[in-house]
Amino acid sequence: MSGIDIAALGAKYAGLLSQLAEFALVTVLLYLPARFVLRPLVSHGLARWNLNRTLEQTIEKALGVVTVLVAVVAGAWAAGFAGLLGGSALFFAALTLAIGFAAQDVLSNFVAGIFIVQDPNFNIDDWIEWEDKAGFIDDIGFRVTRIRTFDNETVTVPNTVLATTPVTNRMSNETLRISYTVGIGYADDIDTATRILLDAAADHADILDDPEPSVRVAELADSAILLQSRFWIADPDREDFSVTRSEYIQETSERFREAGIDLSTTTQHQLSGNLSVDTDPRE
Template sequence: MWGVSDVITSSQGALVRIGAFVVAAAAVGVVGRYLAVPAVAHAVRVRNTDNPALVRAVRSYARVVVVAVAFLAGLVAAGFGAVLTKSAVVAAAASVVIGVAGRETLGNVVAGAFLVADPDFGVGDHIAWNNREGSVEAVDFRVTRVRTTADEVVTVPNSTLATAEIRNPYSRGRYRLTEEVEVRPRDVERASEILRETAAADDRVLDDPAPSVSASGFGESRVALSVLLWVGDPDHGAVWEVKDSFHRRVAERFAESDITLNPPKGRTVTLRTGDAHPIVDALTRERAP
C-alpha cells in the first residue's frame, strides 16, 4: 500500500514532468514564433515580392508547425518521447484521425498551399469559377474568402477552387470589351464612325490596339456591328464604368445623328390575287371615288 511519502513522491514527479513540458514547449514556441517564423516569412517575401498572399499563407503555416513542434518538444522533455515512438495504439489512433476526420481538412490545406503559390491567383484578384465571380479577400487554411459583385462574402473550400476552372480576366494589364449594336443598312458607315470615335474618346480605352468596328451579321432590315475596345489597367469596377459610359454616349450620338439603334424587324405581307382582307377592303373603299 502507498503511504504518504509515496503520494508526495508521485506528486513531485508529476509536477516535475509538467514543469519540464511547460518550459520546453514555451522555449521552442518563443524561439519559433519570434525567430523562425519571421525568418521564413522574410525569405519568402524576398523571392515573391509581388505575391503577398503567399507570404501571409507561409507565415500562418509556419506558426502551426511551430505549435506542433513545441508540443512534441514538451512531451519529449516530460519523458513521453518513448511512448510516442513505440506505442502502436498512438500510431493507430493518429492514423484514424488523419485518415477519417481530417481527410477533407487536409485536402483543403494542401489545396490552399497550391493556390497561394500560383502567381495568377492572389488576394485582390477578380476571379470567376463555376458561374460565380468576385474578388479574393483572403486565403486561409481551409477556405478562400471571396467578395462577390453583390457585396457578399462567400467562403469557398480551397479544394473546390483547386479543382475548378478559374478565370482571372483582369490579370494581363488589359481587358477586351465586345459590344454589339444593330442599325439600318443605310446607317452602317455613319454608325461605325460614331462607334469608333466614342470608344477612342475614353481615356481608359487603349490606343494600341485601337478600337475596331466590323459588320458581324445581318438581320431582318438591319446590320449587326461588333465593337472591340481594350480597357487598360482593368478591374471589375473600371470595366463596368467604361461599358456604362460607352452605352450612354453612343445612344446620345446616335440620337443626334438620327440613327435608329436596334431598329424593329421589317415585315412583308403578301396577298394572293382574289383573297379578301379587311384592311385591303377598307383602303379600297377609302380610295374609291
C-alpha cells in the same frame, strides 16, 4: 490502507501535473521567440526579396504551422509524454488511421492549395470567375480560399473546387478586351453607327489605340441590326472595367441620339446592350 492509496494517488497526479506544467512551459518558451522574433524577421526578409504576395503569405502561414508543431513536439518530449506514447505501437496505428479518415478532405484541400499557390496566374487581389460566381481573391489558405465578392461579402471556397473547376482570371494579362453589342434599326445607317462606336472608343482616355478598337455586324435580328464593338483596356481590374463600360455606354447612347439613331425601336435586350469581356488577343 486508505490513507496510503490516497497518498499514492495524490503523488501520481502531482507527477502528471508536473509533467503538464513542464510541457506548457517548454512549449511557450519555444513558441514565443519564434512567433515574435523569428517570424517577423522572416516576413521582413520575404518583403525585401519582392516575392509574389500570394507566395509570401503561404510561406508565412507554413512557418506558423511549423513553429507550433516544433514547440508542441519539443514540449511533449521534454515532459516525457513522447516516451509514454512511443511505447504503444497499437495506439499510434489507431491514431494514424483515425486521423487519415478524418483528414481526407483537409489533405486534399491542402494539396490543391499548393497547386493553386504555385500557379503564377492565381494571385491575391485577382478578379476571378468560377461556377457563375465572381470576386477578388483575399486569401489562399491551407484548406480554403477566401473570395471577396463585388457586394463586399466573403465567400470561402474549398481549394479542391478551384483546383478542379474552370476558373477565369480577368487580371492575368496586361490587357482586357471588352465586347459591347448594341442594336440599331434596319432604317438606320450602319456606317454612321459604326463610326459613332469607333469614335467613342477613340475619344476615351482609358481605351487603348493598340490593339485598335473594331466594330462588326454581329447578327441580323428580327427587329434590329446588332453591332458588336470591341476595345481594350490596360491593367484591368473590376473598378476600371466597370467605369470604362459605363462611360462608354453613356457616350455612345448620347451620340446615337444626336445622330437620330433611335435605340428605343429595338428590344429591351438590345437596348441595354450585351457586354462581355475576354482576354483573347485574337480579333
